[in-house]
Amino acid sequence: MIRLAANLSMLFTEHDFLERFAAAADAGFSGVEYLFPYAYSPDTLRSALEASGLQQVLFNLPPGDWEAGERGVASLPGREAEFRDSVTEALRYAVALDCPRVHAMAGLIPEGADESTRQAHHATYVANLRFAAREAAKLGREVLIEPINTRDMPRYFLSHQDQAMAVLQEVGEPNLRLQFDLYHCQIMEGDLVRHLECQFEHIGHIQIAGVPERHEPDVGEVHYPAVFERLKELGYVDWVGCEYRPAGNTRAGLAWGRPFGLRPE
Numbered sequence: 519m520i521r522l523a524a525n526l527s528m529l530f531t532e533h534d535f536l537e538r539f540a541a542a543a544d545a546g547f548s549g550v551e552y553l554f555p556y557a558y559s560p561d562t563l564r565s566a567l568e569a570s571g572l573q574q575v576l577f578n579l580p581p582g583d584w585e586a587g588e589r590g591v592a593s594l595p596g597r598e599a600e601f602r603d604s605v606t607e608a609l610r611y612a613v614a615l616d617c618p619r620v621h622a623m624a625g626l627i628p629e630g631a632d633e634s635t636r637q638a639h640h641a642t643y644v645a646n647l648r649f650a651a652r653e654a655a656k657l658g659r660e661v662l663i664e665p666i667n668t669r670d671m672p673r674y675f676l677s678h679q680d681q682a683m684a685v686l687q688e689v690g691e692p693n694l695r696l697q698f699d700l701y702h703c704q705i706m707e708g709d710l711v712r713h714l715e716c717q718f719e720h721i722g723h724i725q726i727a728g729v730p731e732r733h734e735p736d737v738g739e740v741h742y743p744a745v746f747e748r749l750k751e752l753g754y755v756d757w758v759g760c761e762y763r764p765a766g767n768t769r770a771g772l773a774w775g776r777p778f779g780l781r782p783e
C-alpha cells in the first residue's frame with residue numbers, strides 16, 4: 519500500500535506551520551516531511567506529531583546558508599567540519615522525532631567549474647556521506663541523496679540518476695540510499711518506470727509532483743497511476759512524499775489521492 523506523506527513546506531500553506539500537521543492528518547495523510555525542523559525545538563515538533571497522529575518520515579540536514587542561496591554543503595571542499603556538525607544536529611532531531619531518514623543536500627558547484635573542481639566536490643561528497651552514513655547507522659537511521667534538476671536548482675552537484683548510483687556504490691554504506699524524486703527525474707531524464715525498476719533496491723524514499731509546473735500529480739505530463747501500479751508490483755512499502763505546490767487550495771486539490779485514503783474537501 520502506498521503511504522503518503524504531506525510535504526509541509528509546500529502543502530497546507532494556508533495554515534501556519536504548526537497547524538499544518540492537523541490539517542494534513544484531517545486530509546488523510548499518515549506521514550509528514552518538510553525541509554528543515556531546526557526553527558522549532560524537538561519537543562514542539564514531537565507534540566505536533568503526537569497530537570495529529572502523524573509519523574515524521576523525512577527532513578533535510580542543515581543546508582548551509584539557505585537564504586543566501588546555498589543548497590547543502592555535503593560536496594563543498596573546506597566545509598567538512600560544518601557538515602559533520604550538521605549530521606550531529608540532524609540525527610539529534612531524527613531520534614527525537616522517530617524519523618527514519620534524513621536527506622543530505624549536496625550543494626552547488628561554482629560557475630564554470632573545471633574537471634578538477636568537480637573531482638574535488640566528488641571526493642568531498644563521498645567522504646562526507648560515508649561519515650554521515652556511519653554516524654546514522656549507530657542510531658538506526660538512513661541518509662539519503664537526491665538528484666535534483668538543474669532547471670530549478672542550477673549548478674546543484676547531484677543531478678542525474680547514474681551519478682547518484684555511482685556515489686552510492688563508491689560510498690558503500692548500506693544505509694546510504696536514494697531519495698527518488700520523480701519530478702526531478704522526469705525533467706532531467708524521463709524513463710521513470712525503468713529507473714524505478716533498475717534502482718529499486720537503493721530507493722529509501724520517493725517524492726512526487728506534476729511536471730513541469732510542480733503542481734498536483736494529476737496535473738501535467740506524468741501518468742502517476744501507472745507509476746503507482748508499478749510501485750505496487752515492485753513491492754514498494756516505504757513512503758511517498760507529496761512535494762508539490764498546489765495549483766489552488768491544498769485540500770481541494772487532493773482528489774488524485776482518494777485511492778490512497780486522502781480526503782479532498
Ligand SMILES: O=C(O)C(=O)[C@H](O)CO
Nearest residue numbers: 578621664666699725761
Ligand atoms: O528539492 C527537492 O525536491 C527536495 O526534495 C529537497 O530536499 C529540498 O530542496
Ligand SMILES: [Mg+2]
Nearest residue numbers: 664699725761
Ligand atoms: Mg524532492
